[in-house]
Amino acid sequence: xxxxxxxxxxxxxxxxxxxxxxxxxxxxxxxxxxxxxxxxxxxxxxxxxxxxxxxxxxxxxxxxxxxxxxxxxxxxxxxxxxxxxxxxxxxxxxxxxxxxxxxxxxxxxxxxxxxxxxxxxxxxxxxxxxxxxxxxxxxxxxxxxxxxxxxxxxxxxxxxxxxxxxxxxxxxxxxxxxxxxxxxxxxxxxxxxxxxxxxxxxxxxxxxxxxxxxxxxxxxxxxxxxxxxxxxxxxxxxxxxxxxxxxxxxxxxxxxxxxxxxxxxxxxxxxxxxxxxxxxxxxxxxxxxxxxxxxxxxxxxxxxxxxxxxxxxxxxxxxxxxxxxxxxxxxxxxxxxxxxxxxxxxxxxxxxxxxxxxxxxxxxxxxxxxxxxxxxxxxxxxxxxxxxxxxxxxxxxxxxxxxxxxxxxxxxxxxxxxxxxxxxxxxxxxxxxxxxxxxxxxxxxxxxxxxxxxxxxxxxxxxxxxxxxxxxxxxxxxxxxxxxxxxxxxxxxxx
Amino acid sequence: xxxxxxxxxxxxxxxxxxxxxxxxxxxxxxxxxxxxxxxxxxxxxxxxxxxxxxxxxxxxxxxxxxxxxxxxxxxxxxxxxxxxxxxxxxxxxxxxxxxxxxxxxxxxxxxxxxxxxxxxxxxxxxxxxxxxxxxxxxxxxxxxxxxxxxxxxxxxxxxxxxxxxxxxxxxxxxxxxxxxxxxxxxxxxxxxxxxxxxxxxxxxxxxxxxxxxxxxxxxxxxxxxxxxxxxxxxxxxxxxxxxxxxxxxxxxxxxxxxxxxxxxxxxxxxxxxxxxxxxxxxxxxxxxxxxxxxxxxxxxxxxxxxxxxxxxxxxxxxxxxxxxxxxxxxxxxxxxxxxxxxxxxxxxxxxxxxxxxxxxxxxxxxxxxxxxxxxxxxxxxxxxxxxxxxxxxxxxxxxxxxxxxxxxxxxxxxxxxxxxxxxxxxxxxxxxxxxxxxxxxxxxxxxxxxxxxxxxxxxxxxxxxxxxxxxxxxxxxxxxxxxxxxxxxxxxxxx
Numbered sequence: 001x002x003x004x005x006x007x008x009x010x011x012x013x014x015x016x017x018x019x020x021x022x023x024x025x026x027x028x029x030x031x032x033x034x035x036x037x038x039x040x041x042x043x044x045x046x047x048x049x050x051x052x053x054x055x056x057x058x059x060x061x062x063x064x065x066x067x068x069x070x071x072x073x074x075x076x077x078x079x080x081x082x083x084x085x086x087x088x089x090x091x092x093x094x095x096x097x098x099x100x101x102x103x104x105x106x107x108x109x110x111x112x113x114x115x116x117x118x119x120x121x122x123x124x125x126x127x128x129x130x131x132x133x134x135x136x137x138x139x140x141x142x143x144x145x146x147x148x149x150x151x152x153x154x155x156x157x158x159x160x161x162x163x164x165x166x167x168x169x170x171x172x173x174x175x176x177x178x179x180x181x182x183x184x185x186x187x188x189x190x191x192x193x194x195x196x197x198x199x200x201x202x203x204x205x206x207x208x209x210x211x212x213x214x215x216x217x218x219x220x221x222x223x224x225x226x227x228x229x230x231x232x233x234x235x236x237x238x239x240x241x242x243x244x245x246x247x248x249x250x251x252x253x254x255x256x257x258x259x260x261x262x263x264x265x266x267x268x269x270x271x272x273x274x275x276x277x278x279x280x281x282x283x284x285x286x287x288x289x290x291x292x293x294x295x296x297x298x299x300x301x302x303x304x305x306x307x308x309x310x311x312x313x314x315x316x317x318x319x320x321x322x323x324x325x326x327x328x329x330x331x332x333x334x335x336x337x338x339x340x341x342x343x344x345x346x347x348x349x350x351x352x353x354x355x356x357x358x359x360x361x362x363x364x365x366x367x368x369x370x371x372x373x374x375x376x377x378x379x380x381x382x383x384x385x386x387x388x389x390x391x392x393x394x395x396x397x398x399x400x401x402x403x404x405x406x407x408x409x410x411x412x413x414x415x416x417x418x419x420x421x422x423x424x425x426x427x428x429x430x431x432x433x434x435x436x437x438x439x440x441x442x443x444x445x446x447x448x449x450x451x452x453x454x455x456x457x458x459x460x461x462x463x464x465x466x467x468x469x470x471x472x473x474x475x476x477x478x479x480x481x482x483x484x485x486x487x488x489x490x491x492x493x494x495x
Numbered sequence: 496x497x498x499x500x501x502x503x504x505x506x507x508x509x510x511x512x513x514x515x516x517x518x519x520x521x522x523x524x525x526x527x528x529x530x531x532x533x534x535x536x537x538x539x540x541x542x543x544x545x546x547x548x549x550x551x552x553x554x555x556x557x558x559x560x561x562x563x564x565x566x567x568x569x570x571x572x573x574x575x576x577x578x579x580x581x582x583x584x585x586x587x588x589x590x591x592x593x594x595x596x597x598x599x600x601x602x603x604x605x606x607x608x609x610x611x612x613x614x615x616x617x618x619x620x621x622x623x624x625x626x627x628x629x630x631x632x633x634x635x636x637x638x639x640x641x642x643x644x645x646x647x648x649x650x651x652x653x654x655x656x657x658x659x660x661x662x663x664x665x666x667x668x669x670x671x672x673x674x675x676x677x678x679x680x681x682x683x684x685x686x687x688x689x690x691x692x693x694x695x696x697x698x699x700x701x702x703x704x705x706x707x708x709x710x711x712x713x714x715x716x717x718x719x720x721x722x723x724x725x726x727x728x729x730x731x732x733x734x735x736x737x738x739x740x741x742x743x744x745x746x747x748x749x750x751x752x753x754x755x756x757x758x759x760x761x762x763x764x765x766x767x768x769x770x771x772x773x774x775x776x777x778x779x780x781x782x783x784x785x786x787x788x789x790x791x792x793x794x795x796x797x798x799x800x801x802x803x804x805x806x807x808x809x810x811x812x813x814x815x816x817x818x819x820x821x822x823x824x825x826x827x828x829x830x831x832x833x834x835x836x837x838x839x840x841x842x843x844x845x846x847x848x849x850x851x852x853x854x855x856x857x858x859x860x861x862x863x864x865x866x867x868x869x870x871x872x873x874x875x876x877x878x879x880x881x882x883x884x885x886x887x888x889x890x891x892x893x894x895x896x897x898x899x900x901x902x903x904x905x906x907x908x909x910x911x912x913x914x915x916x917x918x919x920x921x922x923x924x925x926x927x928x929x930x931x932x933x934x935x936x937x938x939x940x941x942x943x944x945x946x947x948x949x950x951x952x953x954x955x956x957x958x959x960x961x962x963x964x965x966x967x968x969x970x971x972x973x974x975x976x977x978x979x980x981x982x983x984x985x986x987x988x989x990x
Contacts, residue, residue: 003954003962004754004947040738124619131626146738195956199890202952204880205737207744210951226744233743240735242700243535243641248728249702249721262502385699395694452499456705457697459498461690467498 001198002191005153005212009222016217023224024064030231031065031101038099038341040144040236044227045107048152049190050183051162052213057152058105060220061227071096075106077114084354085298086400087111087129088136092349097341098144108133109197116193117186126193130200135392137206142385143343146234147206150223151198152213156187162214205237239381246380250449257448259455265412265471274474281481282321288485289322289358293492298402299358301484304366305409306447307437308419310473314409315360317477318484322358332363344368344378344386345393355401365390366406369454374446387457394463403491404463405484408451409470413444496693497686500648500707504717511712518719519559525726526560526596533594533836535639535731539722540602543647544685545678546657547708552647553600555715556722566591570601572609579849580793581895582606582624583631587844592836593639603628604692611688612681621688625695630887632701637880638838641729642701645718646693647708651682657709700732734876741875745944752943754950755905758964769969776976777816783980784817784853788987793897794853796979799861800904801942802932803914805968809904810855812972813979817853827858839863839873839881840888850896860885861901864949869941882952889958898986899958900979903946904965908939 034042044061046054062070073094082090088108096102112129115121121129137147154162163184167176183190198208211222269277288294301318303311319327330351339347345365353359368390373383394404411419420441423433440447459465466483470476529537539556541549557565568589577585583603591597607624610616616624632642649657658679662671678685693703706717764772783789796813798806814822825846834842840860848854863885868878889899906914915936918928935942954960961978965971 001951001955003950003960004757007753007757009753122619124617124623127623127626128619131622141738148739192956199886199955199957202883202886204876204883205739207739207879207882207952209744229745230739230743234739235736237738238735240733241730243636243732244643244700244702244725244729248725249704250724258502258504259499262499381699384702387702388697388699391694391697455498456496457702460496460694461687462694465498 001151001195001202001208001210002153005210006155006158007212008214009212009218010215011217011221013217016221019221020224023221023228027064027224027228027231028066030228031069034101034231035069035099040146040234041096041098041341042101042146042148042231042234043096043140044101044103044148044150045109046103046105046150046152047107047109048150048211048213049154049159049187050180051159051166052152052154053216053219054105054152054213056216057150057219057223058103061103061223064224065101069099070101070103072103072105075104075108075110078111083400084356085352086396086402088132088396089349089352092346095140095145095342095346097338099341108136109201113190113193113197117189126196127200130197132392132396134201134203135389137201137203139345139385139389139392140343141203141205141237142239142382144236145343146230146236148227148230149201149206149208150226151194151208151210152219153210154213158214159184159187239379239385241379242381242384246384246453249453257452259452259467260410260448263410263467263469265410265415265469267469267475268472269474269478271474274478277478278317278481281478281485282317284485285318285321285481288488288492289326291492295356296401297492298353298355298397298400299488300353300397300402300404301358301360302364302366302404302406303360303362303409304364304370304407305470306411306416306444307440308416308423308432309409309411310470310476311362311409313473314407314470314477314480315362317481318360321481327358327360328353329360329362332361332367344372345389352397352402365393366454366458369458370447370450373450374443387454390458391460391462394458394460398462403488405487406459406463406465407480407483408455408465408467409476409480410467411470413441415471416441496646496690496697496703496705497648500705501650501653502707503709504707504713505710506712506716508712511716514716515719518716518723522559522719522723522726523561525723526564529596529726530564530594535641535729536591536593536836537596537641537643537726537729538591538635539596539598539643539645540604541598541600541645541647542602542604543645543706543708544649544654544682545675546654546661547647547649548711548714549600549647549708551711552645552714552718553598556598556718559719560596564594565596565598567598567600570599570603570605573606578895579851580847581891581897583627583891584844584847584895587841590635590640590837590841592833594836603631604696608685608688608692612684621691622695625692627887627891629696629698630884632696632698634840634880634884634887635838636698636700636732637734637877639731640838641725641731643722643725644696644701644703645721646689646703646705647714648705649708653709654679654682734874734880736874737876737879741879741948744948752947754947754962755943758905758962760905760907760910760964760966762964762970763967764969764973766969769973772973773812773976776973776980777812779980780813780816780976783983783987784821786987790851791896792987793848793850793892793895794983795848795892795897795899796853796855797859797861797899797901798855798857798904799859799865799902800965801906801911801939802935803911803918803927804904804906805965805971806857806904808968809902809972809975810857812976813855816976822853822855823848824855824857827856827862839867840884847892847897860888861949861953864953865942865945868945869938882949885953886955886957889953889955893957898983900982901954901958901960902975902978903950903960903962904971904975905962906965908936910966911936 046058048054091108112126116126163176166172202208209226211219213219305311315329348365351359368386369383372378397404420433423429455465468476468479541553543549586603607621611621658671661667697703704721706714708714800806810824843860846854863881864878867873892899915928918924950960963971963974
């Protein structure tokens with residue numbers, strides 16, 4: 001991957017000086033055009049060999065454009081603090097919204113490559129991390145992010161000369177520590193791992209651009225020209241229709257729809273028995289929240305269900321068992337303007353708890369394959385690829401120690417009708433029923449289809465769906481508490 | 496992934512009998528429509544739990560359609576013989592051409608899942624194999640193959656009952672051996688691995704369809720209906736334009752084009768020195784072909800270069816060193832009709848040698864990013880994704896023990912002109928020069944751009960490009976022989 005970046009490219013000072021003014025003007029103009037169209041975000045990754053001028057290029061790009069609309073963030077190998085969350089979490093936090101530019105100095109490639117070079121990761125695990133990156137980048141691209149992946153390269157000879165030059169100049173000697181020297185010693189291992197990383201992540205939709213880093217003028221001009229070219233010619237990605245459309249996945253017969261219909265909705269609990277069981281399971285849930293093993297774990301509980309299925313009241317039975325500092329409840333409504341300018345998973349990533357904490361989602365990322373599908377808020381190919389994206393997302397959470405427990409509170413259409421009417425006639429419940437609830441109710445069959453697909457495609461060993469018959473609220477709440485406790489215990493046992 | 500396949504679906508005999516005739520007629524009609532349009536191939540994967548009726552379903556589908564246009568192949572865990580070639584090789588051999596249907600009973604999922612269950616593969620390596628499958632399926636889909644991935648499932652209880660029923664009936668007892676019994680014992684491990692496989696490979700463009708297998712009528716009807724639905728509604732995939740078009744990857748300046756221009760074309764050898772070196776390096780190459788370590792290795796040598804760069808005469812210097820049983824030379828021209836009905840890598844996969852053998856490609860799969868790109872025979876997004884596909888392909892070969900050595904024989908435009916003229920005036924060389932050669936020559940700058948991109952994006956540690964200045968044929972031949980020997984020795988040393 002580095003063959004043409006070891007040739008010794010140079011640009012003389014006069015050419016550089018003559019070209020820069022026009023390039024700067026063009027970059028600024030392209031940046032403002034991006035801001036105006038706001039149809040895509042640009043994320044620039046700055047990676048490469050020590051001493052190849054990454055830091056200087058970041059400064060130059062900021063100087064050449066309007067830095068108010070550029071967010072620059074630096075990333076290094078992961079710290080222990082970083083490890084309290086899933087690996088990609090810190091990058092999600094700094095994604096620029098559509099219309100803006102983000103510069104990541106160091107990126108999601110930095111830690112995997114260093115871990116491989118330093119022998120912290122096996123070959124296979126390195127490949128696994130690269131694969132996760134590939135999925136991540138594919139998803140970003142499909143969601144309207146254009147990735148500009150710059151790799152600044154130096155040959156071994158050039159890297160060595162550069163290190164020597166920096167350390168012998170008192171003004172720059174501080175930049176060369178034992179770390180830089182150690183890296184040079186492992187130059188070949190570093191290139192080996194980098195070659196694999198670039199090779200496996202050079203997607204058609206997010207290709208690498210390798211730039212020789214030894215000459216400052218060449219480096220700046222080349223990076224600037226490439227960026228200009230991408231700003232001018234890139235478009236927001238339009239995912240193609242799937243060759244196997246959703247209509248081909250169903251036989252159109254009612255016997256397809258069984259997950260919800262196969263439930264026994266007649267189960268009930270008496271108030272007396274409920275009170276007794278509630279105390280028992282809330283006590284157990286409280287103990288679990290204080291279990292020492294939970295300090296290396298985070299808990300994410302997801303509630304989905306038709307309108308009036310009892311999500312809110314069930315959630316209160318969970319939180320009633322916990323210290324207020326332990327948990328956070330996130331109610332999910334339609335995305336706002338800021339959220340619509342980001343990939344759909346962005347707003348959920350923000351709430352992923354660190355180790356030792358819990359978050360309950362009252363509705364969740366499954367909106368993508370439920371309401372957004374049924375209402376046509378996204379395209380068919382968007383929600384069809386979402387199953388895989390969500391599975392990958394949940395797997396990443398699980399690998400980072402997050403216990404994910406997902407509940408579908410299932411009610412019959414008859415019970416929903418009863419509850420709607422009750423809400424209309426009970427003064428303190430009237431705020432809970434709107435014309436939209438009645439409209440949604442008319443789409444019951446479409447939602448039933450969507451729930452079936454959701455369970456079929458995202459109920460996994462990593463994060464299974466628990467479908468709870470909820471026509472009887474008391475039985476349902478206890479079933480949720482019991483399932484939650486058992487699931488947590490099961491994961492803790494496995495270690 | 497299996498939640499709704501443990502519910503106990505049944506279809507009664509009367510319904511089944513009433514429905515089958517219409518379904519058969521519709522399937523036949525859809526099969527002939529596919530044959531007529533010939534715009535895509537259908538590959539049906541049959542996987543699942545022992546005893547879930549996979550074999551019966553294969554027979555039923557063949558009985559319901561016209562089996563002359565269906566190719567059915569069975570695959571099991573890999574044998575030692577299979578391991579003499581890359582893992583996916585055996586599947587490439589049976590891909591149906593466009594218009595046809597292939598049924599794979601057992602598939603590229605069978606060995607990875609069994610290897611994981613039997614503890615032959617680590618978690619990470621299993622993930623790595625699944626990732627390879629995902630890339631493979633993505634590529635097939637982009638190349639016009641529609642995948643129908645059936646998973647036939649049984650709950651543990653149903654699997655156990657089925658095993659018992661089969662072994663107690665003398666007509667079927669032969670089907671239950673120690674292997675089937677061992678599988679049942681590991682049912683949970685099998686489901687764990689299968690869940691991961693399905694989760695990670697449920698692509699939007701190639702989703703899994705899980706079917707409960709305990710009731711024959713339900714199983715057949717459901718599989719038949721799904722297949723009909725896919726035959727009717729699927730389309731050949733149209734890859735979308737890349738959000739970063741090729742034009743955005745180049746600054747449009749000549750200093751981009753350096754790989755070929757940076758060469759020293761003046762190097763020469765005298766005839767006398769050439770003869771001496773030729774003998775030495777051919778001898779060494781001969782010894783290497785008989786090295787015992789090469790029995791666990793295959794050799795693939797690729798030659799590319801502009802017209803008249805000397806590929807043919809160089810290849811003869813290689814083969815001159817070898818026993819005729821050891822090697823095969825594959826000259827690559829434009830694809831014929833059969834080859835155009837397959838993914839573009841198909842015709843090259845066919846020639847991949849088993850361990851202990853060598854193949855020399857006179858032109859190769861790089862045609863995709865050279866002539867097909869320059870002449871517009873494929874779309875921009877086709878050749879842009881091809882870099883990644885080729886890297887993945889070569890990595891797979893390398894992991895299977897294939898040593899890949901790639902040469903670009905580089906000549907200057909002036910030298911090409913001289914050779915063209917010589918061919919025109921030398922009677923026994925006139926057949927080697929055609930009007931097309933002159934036309935290609937006019938596209939020299941476009942080819943130079945394509946070569947630069949090819950080297951930048953596919954010269955990897957796994958399979959680096961060797962760019963050999965070839966204005967002097969004698970120097971070039973020796974350089975190729977020397978490079979080839981050294982590369983083989985390097986790989987053998989690493990082991």
